[in-house]
Amino acid sequence: MRVEIPTRFRMFTGGVGEVESCARTVRALISELDTLFPGLGRELRLTSAVAVDDDIIADNLKSAWLQRIDHAEKILFVPAVSGG
């Protein structure tokens, strides 16, 4: 699956905006990204939710942690959901 890295996280990736992954779960993907780009995983955990094929599957990464994503074609990190 294609994993898109938004502009604001590219300071961790040296400008890389897209990677391929076969990760089974969100947890595995974050671990993989953190190995490739140290520090990115923590930043994603603190600030982001995840969209799987354009479906924002949970309000934040923590809630999506164990969800299976190996069926997906596209993964995108979006700001965590909030409100007032």
Next chain:
Amino acid sequence: MAHDNGKNGSNGTRSFKVLGSRPIRHDGVDKVTGHAKYGADLALPGMLYAKILRSPHAHARILSIDTSKAQIAPGVKSVVTGADFPPPPTGVAESGETPADYSDLARNVMAQEKALYHGHAIAAVAATTMRQAEEAARLISVAYEVLPPVLDVRDAMKDDSPVLHESMRTKGLQDAPDRPTNIAKYDIQELGDIDAGFAEADVVIEREHIVNTVHQGYIEPHAAVVRASEDGQVNIWASSQGHFMIRELCAELLHMDTSQIKVQPAEIGGGFGGKTTVYLEPVGILLSRKADRPVKLVMTRDEVFRASGPAPASYIRCKIGATKDGRLTAGYAYLAFEAGAFAGSAMGCAMEGIFAPYALTNLKIEGYDVCVNKPRSCAYRAPAAPNATFSAETVLEEIAEELGIEPLEIRLRNAAVEGVLHSTGVKWPRIGLKETLEAARDHEHYSAPLAPNQGRGVASGWWMNAGGLSSATLQINEDGTASVSEGSPDIGGSRAVMAMIVSEELGIPVDKVRPQVADTESVGHTAVTGGSRVTYATGWAVVNACRDAITQMRECAAQIWEVSLDQVEWSDGNAVLTGSRKSLSLKEIAEESHSTGGMITSASSLNAPGAAASFATHIADVEVDPETGRVLVTRYTVLQDCGKALHPSYVEGQMQGGAVQGIGWAINEEYIFNPDGVMENAGFLDYRMPVALDLPMIDTVIVEVANPRHPYGVRGVGEVPIVPPIAAIANAIYAAVGVRMTTCPMSPPRVLSAIKAKALEQ
């Protein structure tokens, strides 16, 4: 635990028996007869009264605090300062509306090294009477090194600005300078190529907009009663938007086990996002522990303004380009938000919202979260989105005028629809913006005649809406009535909706269902009431609990009839034996509970997947007095995609309430600070919010575009109505008197000044 993946959603075609009707709310009688119990209403034997000593300076180092005289003052039983707090945990608290650093949270509850805003809590006293506590607080001697405050976001971003936090460096900025700064965070969203997009445009408009600090204006001040026992157990009664949030934050800040703290939710007199964090409760625990007595803490109105969490001020620069046929080609926005004394404004929400209603393939949005010497900002109903929408929707209006395109038409031509990319890069699912625009276009208001000095403006807005953790417990009573307990403080009629859901699912009358908001030991964990999530997420938990109870009742019927479960269906409140006329009512099954294995009880906890976005379009008519600059709203219509409206009256109430708050924000509300950072209008007399006599009836049109994810098609409704009003009012003022307002509020002096400036130009 149900981990619902949202696949059993609604396509909007289901018809309901109860949902969509308007039963009287179950908590209504107590509220209108004065029997409802709010946070300040509780009195316990031996209870003490707390007074918090607050900083007289907006920015100062705390050199020393001497509480010796206060400790021996008459009636005083305990005194606490920042030194009484344990070191805060590392990491981020996620239980409020937005993540907050524990260190910042702790320092906001009570100052440590520095006072960072006028009104910042420095110490607290608990005494036998309130008067004694106040007098003792005056005896606390604090030595300050007064520092220059910084009170404006643009000033705070300058290299030579006074700095609040020496250790702060800008997160998110590549090659950020390694020196102290007030810029806590930088963020960016990009799509396509904005240079190419602007090059393609026939018209490009760029404007700057300023929005000042405002308060949520909840009628009920923050209030709590705290009792810490000798065995370490703590009981808290508090008005809040999340009693589980209070429990969690107090446990973390004070290094306690979660199980040591029980929080009972009082009725809440408004929150709007401002009660999604803690101010008083950790202080109360320490005071109560030291005194071994219960302690009541209630903010005065003055303290609410000065020392709770207002909505952040902002400076926004917005640039939009369009072709001559009205197609938007590019959008750029620079947004700088005042976080207040600690990082964490809702700047990110503004970034997501500024161009959300439009199909823009080329955009760049830059955001800055900036510390200033004002109270730490907190959520306010669609946080930061009204600021952003003010900017984009008025720039769009200028473009429409420049191109000679009617305001609703330009919006329709560019409206985001399913499949269009949002600025985050995600495609929109099924959304209802276009339906609200069409409803506005076709509404009688839009073509009603106007009188001299009157003008009409429109604006559209978006909000994301949350899902998250919710729990519910359902009990079927012996007589066939039901009790449902859930964990969401009720700030908009949600208890009634939970009862309606039970009524609909089980097939029993809604007045046979008793809903309650249960304490932290009586129901599963539930996230804050905020993010327009309660009907969606907690309602979903109730749905699941009902369906589990139905399965149990079918099992009971199967047992009674001595058949297998798959031979028993559920229909209209009855178990029915397939292929026969045999049925058992819910009441009959309940009466047999003792012989079929026990009472029917079910519980559900879920983490509801993200709720669907909602959109609104507003039409505002104003009359501007050209001699005074006073803006009178003469007519106002809210057209909003609400998904399935489970209780239309309460949905309409949310639409009206949000619109009224947005109108007040637009034409009159702002914090007025003197150069020393002291708020000069910290009361409702001078911080003037609209009351019923100020405004016409807010008309509402509920547009129902079902959320395909939810069992009933529900979308959040509470926040989006505050998003369009500022822009709609600004556009209406322009239509009335030909001046474009770029600073909010558009109060009489500002409007008059703009009118005079325009006259001079001419």
